[in-house]
Amino acid sequence: MDNQGTDKKVDRNVIETEISMGTVHPAALEPYRVRLFVEDEIVKDAEITVGVNHRGVERIMEGLPVEKANSLTEKICGICSNSHIWNSCMVTEKALGIEVPDRAQSIRIIMEELERLHSHMLYLAHGCEVLGHETFSMRMFYIRETVMELLGMIGGNRVQYGAPIIGGIRPRCELDDMRIQKIKMGMDVVEEKITAFADRFVSDPMIMSRITGVGVLSQKDAIKLGTSGPTLRATGVEKDLRRDMAIYDPYEFDVITQDDGDVKSNLLVRVFEVLESIKIIRQAISNLPEGKITNRSWEMQDTPITKSYIEVPRGTLYHSYALEDGRVRHSIIRTPSITNIGAMQYACVGQHVTDAQLSIVQCDPCFTCTDRAIKIIRMDK
Template sequence: MVTKIDGATTCTPKERQVFETELNMGTVHPAALEPYRVRLFIEDEIVKDAEITVGLNHRGIERIMEGLPVEKANALSEKVCGICSNGHIYNSCRVGEGAIGIEIPERAVYLRVLAEELERLHSHMLYLGHGSEVLCHETFAMRIFYIRESVMELLYMMGGNRVQYGISVLGGIRPRADLNLKEQQKILETMDYIDDKVGAFAERFIADPMVMSRITDTGQLSRKQALDLHVTGPSLRATGYEYDYRTEMFEYEPFEFDIITQDGGDVRANILMRATEIFESTKIIRQVIKNLPDGPVVNRDWEMSDSPVFKSYIEVPRGVCYHSYGLEDGKVRSSIIRTPSMSNIAAMQEACIGHPIQDAQLAIVSCDPCFTCTDRAIQVIKL
């Protein structure tokens, strides 16, 4: 703008213009394989607010479970998720066993822990691979996926499938999931391989200055925010809060392991959390094989009985998972499933605020979200 002051011509600077807009991503986005919608409210490419919408993949599993015989309902619960499928059928069986009062053989308890820790290994490696893809580092992604393949072979050996293994049943595990000495030795050899290869991967990852500069201080979540928003699992421990629900599960009482924590609550802390927890899982698996008791793997000496709603919590790769249902004439009533991603995804709305657009997606996926795991139920409203 040109003005005249005392006959002289001067120029005044233009008023700074701030552009506010809304950016929609989804329901399909290249950074995630599952459908969800992100609304980013931005000023000059900086995220000022965010809204994450899930619920786009309705399957209504809890409603379908209503009225099913309990063992069929347990088998259906495995279909909740393709990554933590073992955790869901494991927890669903725990509900039925607690409701009826079934005593689980000790060997079956150990093998359930083995299956869950193998699943934690493959899930954490999947997270590292997916995170590397979001960082646009395909070499890191392919390296960790190659290592993960060795775990998938063990799950296939034990359960007969690479995705849904069907290991747990009411009263223990399926006899076909039991391990002979040769299979036990293969598991021990694979744990040595994983420790060696994941250790080398982590060292190379941390030594990359470009990667570390991108993930350090990105997507920060304070410990107070995490607790207020009920964040769970590795995402909570990444803020420095020492809590792992495995320490409250009777199945893990025979085993020694450390609760891993990281400080910062940023993407870097979340990645290092999963990488470091891998070594604790291999430690537990070695203890399972070394101390595996003899005896049966399933208890069929029980009678069906009615029960009020029984609740069960376990620690799955993303945090605390909740299952509950009641029994009436051997059939499931009032089934409820709550996955850890429900609260973790909500917390990521806070984590991506204050960052450029290109880092918002990195912050969102840092909690290892499982959107399909969260999208289970539908609510029918009569109009």
């Protein structure tokens, strides 16, 4: 309207700009490419491309002896290496009907929850780095170091501990009294420090204003896009596959959810899940059964394709393969990040360009896990 109240047509040229990030970006731990289509500094569309770190693990596994193939799965990712080898071993155990000793099952739980601790704390440290808060980031790495020392003590390595084997646990990962006592002390230290960190984190008004309402993924979209793990639970969906795994039946723990589906919710879910993992580890240590840690009284035979699903730090992990003459056939591995990353394309749309990277990394993407497969297709002439 002009001063006389008459309609006036205003010509407006809208300029759309493409901003590319990657394949190497200082806020990303692993290589990937992001294309942001921005209008007036607001993200109107996004495209995330993975594949830079591709290694074709499933194709390499084809024809390998199963125990060697299982060891290879541990190399898929340095953050959730135990999750991969554990699930791969469970495929064979399920296919051949191998009964794993109770003590070995408890140690497997301890290893997996320690890995969940270090994975979640790495996420929190990285999240603070993306926020630009180096002090909080370094504090979290300092707290995480206790967990890394425990993993190194048990498995002999800080990364790729090699604990699960078909039928149980590798002998070097047995828990004696000294190791048990150190795990107990470590959990006390981590609980105290993570609680103090969380209190300080949520009471910082600048940080909370920076992460609240940013990168919102609705519950409807989260379900439609197949998200899992903390990314799904941050939208209010109470789904954790550990509730469906018989191995977790003896343990009491809460499924942590938040309702807003934003960066704040994703961060808080993982903070509280750290405390739940500590609770599970303490129960496993207190009720550690006596007995052997391996069952080698089984015979190899051919099997059809067998599937196994477990809950890992980022969500649902799937492994499947068949056995033929003791060798792996038709291996398929599906990690939670492939759908969680896709969902982040939706989460960053509508955000300011400065919040786009924060919106993407809120799902704790693991590109090494995702960049692991190849698909062979037939090109018709």
